[in-house]
Amino acid sequence: MTSLQHFIDGADVSGGSERIDVVNPATGAVVGSVPAGTAADVDRAVAAARAAFPGWSQTPVDERAEVVRKISDGIKERAEEIASTITAEMGSPITFSRKVQVSMPIGSSKSISKLAADFPWTEEIGNSLVVREPIGVVGAITPWNYPLHQIVAKVAPALLAGNTVVLKPTEVAPLTSAILASIATEAGLPAGAFNIVHGTGPVAGEAIAAHPDVDMVSFTGSTRAGKRVSAVASDTVKRVALELGGKSANVILDDAELGEAVKVGLGNAWINGGQTCTAWTRMLVPAARQDEILEQLVGAAEKYSVGDPTDESTRIGPMSSTAQQERVASYVERGISDGARVVFGGSGAVEGLEGGAYVRPTIFADVDPDAVIAQEEIFGPVLSVIPYSDEDEAVAIANRSIYGLAGAVFGEQDHAMSVARRLRTGQVDVNGGAFNILAPFGGYKQSGNGRELGRWGLEEFLETKSIQQ
CATH class of the missing domain: 3.40.605.10 (Aldehyde Dehydrogenase; Chain A, domain 1)
Structure with a gap:
């Protein structure tokens, strides 16, 4: 001690x-x-x-x-x-x-x-x-x-x-x-x-x-x-x-390479157990491809081991405190009560880890862009998948937030760059662009x-x- x-x-x-x-x-x-x-x-x-x-x-x-x-x-x-x-x-x-x-x-x-x-x-x-x-x-x-x-x-x-x-x-x-x-x-x-x-x-x-x-x-x-x-x-x-704070959107365009977009997107949503201000906690997907993307997401999510943070194989540890655990759990319950569809995780304790401040990493589908879980910063491993009909709607949804800290776009390079310029946020990663320690870091809006x-x-x-x- x-x-x-x-x-x-x-x-x-x-x-x-x-x-x-x-x-x-x-x-x-x-x-x-x-x-x-x-x-x-x-x-x-x-x-x-x-x-x-x-x-x-x-x-x-x-x-x-x-x-x-x-x-x-x-x-x-x-x-x-x-x-x-x-x-x-x-x-x-x-x-x-x-x-x-x-x-x-x-x-x-x-x-x-x-x-x-x-x-x-x-x-x-x-x-x-x-x-x-x-x-x-x-x-x-x-x-x-x-x-x-x-x-x-x-x-x-x-x-x-x-x-x-x-x-x-x-x-x-x-x-x-x-x-x-x-x-x-x-x-x-x-x-x-x-x-x-x-x-x-x-x-x-x-x-x-x-x-x-x-x-x-x-x-x-x-x-x-x-x-x-x-x-x-x-x-x-x-x-x-x-x-x-942040509530960053990851816009997956119709011409994106889905395998990379899903893998990197989930990793950046659940980074540090989702306790990251830049976490991409909103995944915006073409409505016609939501089911395909969800299938890949669930497969990727199953590889995220939850457990003892001193174990080198653990990818998601406990929340930082019991207060944060309770906060995240309450948002999961709110998402369920508001009608979002749970496709991975959900409410309840993590089996075998009831003694720590653990939560079940969760993926919601069919999330309304204006739902509480899509608008408020949860600060835990909770991903909201939001379908969109066209590119203009995707940009509008991404920008419909009091926050503007970070975000991402996946798609054909020039196409993705043009969409990135339309996002009202302090930093945008295109096709998994690496974090740059020399680049300015900060946000728009609140x-x-x-x-x-x-x-x-x-x-x-x-x-x-x-x-x-």
Whole structure:
């Protein structure tokens, strides 16, 4: 069991007697605890970050880049420890933890460090010198589904830009944040440049968002919570970057290669047990080919083993918590009561796994585009198959959502590209295009604003000044 404290000004700091347990969702066992942080804890962390800002912001860019590069190297060196920790605290299958949960923060921090040399920190435009400078103290609030990746996607570019950071990691899966603090210290990051305050969103999170000495808040989480962060932060007119929910559509065109479309489509719907904001949870299919596609889907779904996340053969582990298990189960019941047809999975416990936070991966067919399960983010392994009559209807259905984070199109390449351009969403994969760690990541509509990763992720943490001469 790991008992953590806050990390403020380069040292562990006691957070008082009230603690929050970290529970392994596969077993129900308590595997750690963190302090229930208060506004006073946030004050102390912000003061440390504010004090460290002058020195860190004036550190030469190449030296800041070297620290970020060393952080990437440190994550790589402790990869197995990190993967095992994530599996224990939120249930990602160990193979997925190794291949994705750890590799993404290694890649994002390394790629960010390489941007420093060629980034236009200054440029001349007419008689103006345009200078890009750090914003100041950045508050980062992160979720549980990709606990380390979501932290590093904010902290690495914020630090490279010259900012100092106060992080509130999720209380559901906070343990890897302490590993990152250790890695950052070993990488040469000065005390106060990176601070961690544990606790809940309504207390510690809101204290960060409201704090007058926090210059920017970068938040990843639900749209509901993101709206609250925006409202709280508005009193101080600080910059707010939001990466929120999604209900991404995978449009399978009539000229698609169905085998690949179904295999990749299901994989991206159920990735990380469906606990992924970009998950393709709506599969839009030609009505005349729905039965053919469903047959292939069921065959592919049968290969998804549900079980112990420490077993290397497991493809879907437990949900992150019993609360998430109950949420997903309620949506499955709602889909059934609203008349969607279950073709795989359904309600009820997973046989032999009644003791953990498991759900039955489920595929619904004949889903009404406006049904609750087709419109609300479930955040579990639940796929809605929605038939369409023609391409225009498919695009209209895909865009008929409050969200716009991700999506996919499968079909003849040029045809698929033309449809991808019509989707109102932040990123679209065509015919299984691979994730690009250097491409901008973010959403339209209520999926948020701003961008993470690559050059765009670095720009989020910079102010722009023009000096006329």
